Amino acid sequence: MNVSLGEAAELMSDARTIVITAHVHPDGDAIGSSLGLMHFLRSQGKEVQVLIDDDIPAIFDILPGYELIEKPDPERWQSADLLIALDVSLDRIGRVREMVQAPVLNIDHHITNDGALADKLYLDGNCAATAEIIYQLIRQKKKPFSQKTAMCLYTGLATDTGWFRFSNTTSSVMQAAAELLQCGVRPHVISEALERKPFAQLKGLAAAMGRIELFHEGRAAGAFLTAADLQSMESPDGLIDMIRVIDGTELAVVMKEKEPDVCRVSMRSKGLDVTKIAIRFGGGGHVRAAGCTISQPFETAKKALIEAIDAALEEQEGKERSAFAK
Numbered sequence: 460m461n462v463s464l465g466e467a468a469e470l471m472s473d474a475r476t477i478v479i480t481a482h483v484h485p486d487g488d489a490i491g492s493s494l495g496l497m498h499f500l501r502s503q504g505k506e507v508q509v510l511i512d513d514d515i516p517a518i519f520d521i522l523p524g525y526e527l528i529e530k531p532d533p534e535r536w537q538s539a540d541l542l543i544a545l546d547v548s549l550d551r552i553g554r555v556r557e558m559v560q561a562p563v564l565n566i567d568h569h570i571t572n573d574g575a576l577a578d579k580l581y582l583d584g585n586c587a588a589t590a591e592i593i594y595q596l597i598r599q600k601k602k603p604f605s606q607k608t609a610m611c612l613y614t615g616l617a618t619d620t621g622w623f624r625f626s627n628t629t630s631s632v633m634q635a636a637a638e639l640l641q642c643g644v645r646p647h648v649i650s651e652a653l654e655r656k657p658f659a660q661l662k663g664l665a666a667a668m669g670r671i672e673l674f675h676e677g678r679a680a681g682a683f684l685t686a687a688d689l690q691s692m693e694s695p696d697g698l699i700d701m702i703r704v705i706d707g708t709e710l711a712v713v714m715k716e717k718e719p720d721v722c723r724v725s726m727r728s729k730g731l732d733v734t735k736i737a738i739r740f741g742g743g744g745h746v747r748a749a750g751c752t753i754s755q756p757f758e759t760a761k762k763a764l765i766e767a768i769d770a771a772l773e774e775q776e777g778k779e780r781s782a783f784a785k
């Protein structure tokens with residue numbers, strides 16, 4: 460059932476013990492919005508724990524509360540009054556769902572989240588980040604932002620907008636960021652911390668960049684990495700951002716074979732709706748940034764993915780031609 464932001468805030472007020480969770484493979488928004496909300500709710504006298512069923516990348520150790528995030532524990536949080544799932548649909552929170560038997564309030568900005576499995580859903584696809592929603596929630600309650608909360612929410616805003624460069628960077632985002640700066644956020648401290656890469660990882664990225672290939676006459680580009688590639692490359696994170704800058708490329712894709720018959724796909728576009736491609740494989744996301752997991756052998760998955768991309772680009776070319784003919 461869909462609820463308003465005010466109703467979401469009320470559900471939080473009514474609860475005493477709250478568990479907050481976010482998606483596996485947590486990013487800056489998942490972690491930033493979770494910790495930001497945790498600090499706020501603790502300041503309101505709530506007992507709050509962030510549980511994420513995955514490792515938290517060490518670059519986020521700059522965020523206040525980083526060390527408090529735990530993996531789900533079957534014993535400890537069974538008696539929570541409310542489970543808040545941020546930046547995620549409930550199929551991507553891992554074991555948290557089974558281990559916390561509380562009613563679920565789902566807060567998200569992914570347009571593909573249909574709220575299935577959640578008791579209550581607040582979704583605002585116009586928000587650049589879930590952190591922006593949490594910002595609005597605290598603001599609506601006319602409460603101040605502590606420096607801790609501000610740092611965490613700023614991180615969510617900054618990372619989901621590509622450091623305020625992507626098309627989702629609205630004036631509201633900038634106003635929210637400006638207010639968080641007034642609460643003590645120092646942007647360079649956060650960006651320098653988050654941009655850190657171990658030397659081996661940078662070398663891995665360089666090797667992965669060597670594998671980028673163009674297809675669909677250069678309108679798409681991608682890197683398709685097998686499990687063996689990935690073993691020699693030390694998690695080449697950030698690869699998709701290198702691909703999306705290629706001149707003439709409309710769509711960037713990275714496919715990684717995580718284990719046999721499990722290929723994880725990320726896509727970025729300069730306008731083409733990549734959720735349509737992701738949804739075909741059971742994934743989701745945003746118009747310009749989406750992902751999915753294809754449970755097929757590497758070569759089969761690669762072929763199916765390229766076919767789907769070709770079809771999407773052809774459909775777009777058809778539309779461009781008919782617009783031109785008019």
Ligand SMILES: [Mn+2]
Pocket residue numbers: 488489546568587588589619
């Ligand atoms: Mn997000």
